[in-house]
Amino acid sequence: MLFSRRLMLGLAIAGTMAGALAFPAQAEGPTEIDLFFPVPVDGKLARDMGTLIKEFNETHPAIKATAVYTGSYDDTLIKTRASIKAGKPPAAVIMSANFLLDMQIENELTNLDSLIAADGTSKDQFLGQFFPALQGNAVISRSVYGVPFHNSTPLLYINADQAKEAGLDPNKPPQTWAELTDWAKKLTKREGDKVTRWGIAIPCAYDYCGWMMETLTMTNGGRYYNEEFGGEVYYDTPSMQGALTWWNDLIAKHKVHPPGATPGPAVSTSFISGNAAMMMLSTGSLTYVRDNAKFAYKVAFIPRNVRNAVPIGGASLIIPAGLEADKQKAAWTLIKWMTSPEKSAWWSRATGYFAPNMAAYKTPDMVDFLSKNPDAKTAVEQLDVAKPWFATYKTVPVRKTLEDEVMLVLNGKKQPKEALVAAQKAADELLKPYNAETALKLP
Amino acid sequence: MSLAEPTALPVTTSVSPRLHILKRFTTGFKASLPAYLLLLPSLVFLALFTYGAMGRVLIDALYQRATPKAPVRFVGLDNIGAVLADSAFTGAVVNNLIYAVGTAIPSIALALLFALALSRTNAVTSVLRAALFLPVLIPMVAASALFLFIFLPNVGLLDYYIGRLLPVLPNWLGDSDIALYAIMIITIWKNAGYYMLFFLAGLQAVPEDVMEAAHLDGAGPFQRLRHIILPELKPTFLFVTVIATLNAVTQVDHVFVLTQGGPSNATNLVLFYIYQQAVEHYDIGKASAATLLTLAALMGLTALSFRTMANREGGA
Numbered sequence: 001m002l003f004s005r006r007l008m009l010g011l012a013i014a015g016t017m018a019g020a021l022a023f024p025a026q027a028e029g030p031t032e033i034d035l036f037f038p039v040p041v042d043g044k045l046a047r048d049m050g051t052l053i054k055e056f057n058e059t060h061p062a063i064k065a066t067a068v069y070t071g072s073y074d075d076t077l078i079k080t081r082a083s084i085k086a087g088k089p090p091a092a093v094i095m096s097a098n099f100l101l102d103m104q105i106e107n108e109l110t111n112l113d114s115l116i117a118a119d120g121t122s123k124d125q126f127l128g129q130f131f132p133a134l135q136g137n138a139v140i141s142r143s144v145y146g147v148p149f150h151n152s153t154p155l156l157y158i159n160a161d162q163a164k165e166a167g168l169d170p171n172k173p174p175q176t177w178a179e180l181t182d183w184a185k186k187l188t189k190r191e192g193d194k195v196t197r198w199g200i201a202i203p204c205a206y207d208y209c210g211w212m213m214e215t216l217t218m219t220n221g222g223r224y225y226n227e228e229f230g231g232e233v234y235y236d237t238p239s240m241q242g243a244l245t246w247w248n249d250l251i252a253k254h255k256v257h258p259p260g261a262t263p264g265p266a267v268s269t270s271f272i273s274g275n276a277a278m279m280m281l282s283t284g285s286l287t288y289v290r291d292n293a294k295f296a297y298k299v300a301f302i303p304r305n306v307r308n309a310v311p312i313g314g315a316s317l318i319i320p321a322g323l324e325a326d327k328q329k330a331a332w333t334l335i336k337w338m339t340s341p342e343k344s345a346w347w348s349r350a351t352g353y354f355a356p357n358m359a360a361y362k363t364p365d366m367v368d369f370l371s372k373n374p375d376a377k378t379a380v381e382q383l384d385v386a387k388p389w390f391a392t393y394k395t396v397p398v399r400k401t402l403e404d405e406v407m408l409v410l411n412g413k414k415q416p417k418e419a420l421v422a423a424q425k426a427a428d429e430l431l432k433p434y435n436a437e438t439a440l441k442l443p
Numbered sequence: 444m445s446l447a448e449p450t451a452l453p454v455t456t457s458v459s460p461r462l463h464i465l466k467r468f469t470t471g472f473k474a475s476l477p478a479y480l481l482l483l484p485s486l487v488f489l490a491l492f493t494y495g496a497m498g499r500v501l502i503d504a505l506y507q508r509a510t511p512k513a514p515v516r517f518v519g520l521d522n523i524g525a526v527l528a529d530s531a532f533t534g535a536v537v538n539n540l541i542y543a544v545g546t547a548i549p550s551i552a553l554a555l556l557f558a559l560a561l562s563r564t565n566a567v568t569s570v571l572r573a574a575l576f577l578p579v580l581i582p583m584v585a586a587s588a589l590f591l592f593i594f595l596p597n598v599g600l601l602d603y604y605i606g607r608l609l610p611v612l613p614n615w616l617g618d619s620d621i622a623l624y625a626i627m628i629i630t631i632w633k634n635a636g637y638y639m640l641f642f643l644a645g646l647q648a649v650p651e652d653v654m655e656a657a658h659l660d661g662a663g664p665f666q667r668l669r670h671i672i673l674p675e676l677k678p679t680f681l682f683v684t685v686i687a688t689l690n691a692v693t694q695v696d697h698v699f700v701l702t703q704g705g706p707s708n709a710t711n712l713v714l715f716y717i718y719q720q721a722v723e724h725y726d727i728g729k730a731s732a733a734t735l736l737t738l739a740a741l742m743g744l745t746a747l748s749f750r751t752m753a754n755r756e757g758g759a
Contacts, residue, residue: 074722074723077722078722081725106725193610193611194610194611194612198597204617204706205703205705206703206704206705258596258597258614259614259617259618260596260614260617260618260619260706261614261617261705261706262596262614262617263616263617265591265595266595266596266598266617269592269595269598270595270596270597270598273598275597275598394723394724394725396723396724397719397723397724400723403705404705404706404707404708405707407617407619407705407706407707408619408706408707410617410706411617411618411619411620411706411707413619413707430724433508433509433510434510436509436510437510437513
């Protein structure tokens with residue numbers, strides 16, 4: 001027998017498999033897309049994200065979105081880059097807002113201009129939905145690359161009970177560095193040389209440290225980086241030197257701030273346990289403080305030395321490069337839905353971040369929420385003076401050159417001026433290849 | 444003597460030497476073919492996930508981009524030179540040496556102490572052994588998350604109890620002079636129980652009659668330890684030392700969770716440096732070069748320890 005029964009069976013199976021390969025099942029079913037999302041703060045964000053995506057899938061039968069948890073902001077960047085390299089990028093990612101420029105330089109982002117144009121809206125109309133402070137991190141070379149999803153600014157948190165006890169009025173929070181120094185001195189408690197309560201704590205761990213340095217430098221009139229061009233940072237400047245010197249003075253001269261580098265969770269725990277009377281921390285921690293503080297607290301603007309100004313933080317939705325057209329379209333539908341006023345407002349209430357879509361604050365649920373939690377308003381009000389988050393070529397290493405030097409200063413190992421000179425030198429070295437290709441590439 | 448032997452001799456001598464080798468090779472291959480076939484599945488996976496990856500690292504280490512938009516080009520040993528010239532790398536190597544010595548010696552000493560104290564099996568020692576082994580069962584990432592709270596400045600468990608005795612509360616993970624030692628404490632706590640297991644097993648192999656004889660000859664406990672137990676445990680020491688050194692290079696979970704190599708690179712270890720180059724600097728060439736250097740050092744170390752082990756076995 002030429003064709004045995006077994007051979008026939010084998011051929012049949014092979015045929016089916018070939019057919020399955022040639023005609024993928026997705027041709028008929030809904031477009032399947034993945035959304036990478038990080039959980040950068042404490043809380044039940046992963047569950048909230050599940051709820052959000054379930055609702056999207058129920059209301060959009062043509063698309064089947066899956067939310068994939070990808071760790072911290074940094075991990076999310078790693079995993080996104082790995083998937084792009086493997087040729088299977090996710091359709092959309094919630095990406096730390098200051099990574100966008102770096103990704104755009106590496107050709108890893110989809111330019112969203114054509115998708116916006118295809119909807120019949122102009123770029124100005126589209127961007128006009130969001131707070132102006134957020135646009136700097138979403139627009140690169142006049143093209144839109146990201147849609148703001150959840151954002152934050154740094155805030156001054158005050159233990160109101162301890163302030164009253166020290167004879168200070170928590171309803172008139174410190175507005176300048178001089179006032180803050182004075183408050184911190186009055187709030188610090190000592191037993192001999194030993195400090196039993198710190199007046200103020202400012203976090204310094206990788207990521208947070210750079211953000212706080214940008215905050216202090218901006219309130220001192222300065223800028224951290226060139227907002228228009230990714231090849232320059234301004235570390236060795238009077239404004240940053242003043243900022244770092246003041247921070248160091250709080251530790252070494254006034255002895256009202258814990259020495260060394262203290263990470264964010266340690267700062268918030270200190271504040272919650274009454275061990276630090278004031279702290280500077282992200283609005284993202286507001287829900288955590290609200291749920292855990294057993295005392296009356298106040299939030300206020302970051303005090304100024306020269307001007308009121310803060311950087312934004314948080315994340316934007318992006319579409320990676322190299323995606324099929326149908327997936328790109330489905331991702332765009334998902335992104336527009338997630339950043340709509342209603343969903344934006346819902347996410348803001350669940351997480352503590354503020355909603356980037358201005359219309360979110362006009363929804364009835366949000367008006368109701370703000371009247372019950374007036375502290376959530378401070379972050380939104382501070383947006384009037386907010387500016388973009390630093391973003392350069394190789395953002396993370398460039399930021400780290402500064403952070404390593406700041407940590408040396410806070411540990412009493414270096415003076416601010418020499419630390420900033422060293423940081424500037426290291427950062428310039430890292431930025432060299434990019435500058436060689438852009439600002440220093442001459443005709 | 445049998446009759447078969449002389450008849451067999453001329454046959455082998457009549458074949459030319461070249462054919463002889465070929466034939467021996469083919470018969471040899473035929474004989475071991477089933478063995479190769481049985482090994483094939485593992486060889487395929489080893490090639491895919493171990494040798495393949497190593498080959499890729501070797502290739503990646505030789506290429507680099509000049510500017511962000513430029514294509515990668517062959518640069519030879521430039522990447523390795525750049526890594527060796529990087530003060531962050533040499534700093535990480537120094538940190539790693541301190542870390543390896545400072546974790547291996549105390550954890551092995553503790554493990555030996557535990558094993559000697561708990562070598563007899565009864566209800567009490569079983570409970571104590573289980574308690575000492577418990578840290579091994581906790582994943583490093585989870586343990587690090589626990590220690591994050593123990594090390595919290597001012598309010599953590601450690602400062603809460605020790606703080607009463609010290610004039611100034613140390614910032615365990617935030618002070619660049621202390622952070623590496625804080626990281627080392629976790630490693631010792633985590634690994635001592637694991638090494639204890641090997642020493643317990645080693646102690647079982649100490650011959651009972653020799654011990655008894657020594658006892659009868661009037662050898663005290665210290666003399667028995669010095670002249671019988673420790674020499675018998677030598678292979679165990681060697682093995683545990685290799686494991687402890689490898690751990691010092693390959694385990695960086697706690698660095699990742701607790702300090703991210705900071706403050707100011709004070710806790711940066713070699714593996715974490717590689718991670719930083721690959722992920723934060725997005726510099727695959729430099730990361731691969733650093734990987735190659737580490738791999739070479741580890742292979743040298745392993746070869747050395749295997750030779751020492753082989754020498755010992757040969758001599759014994």
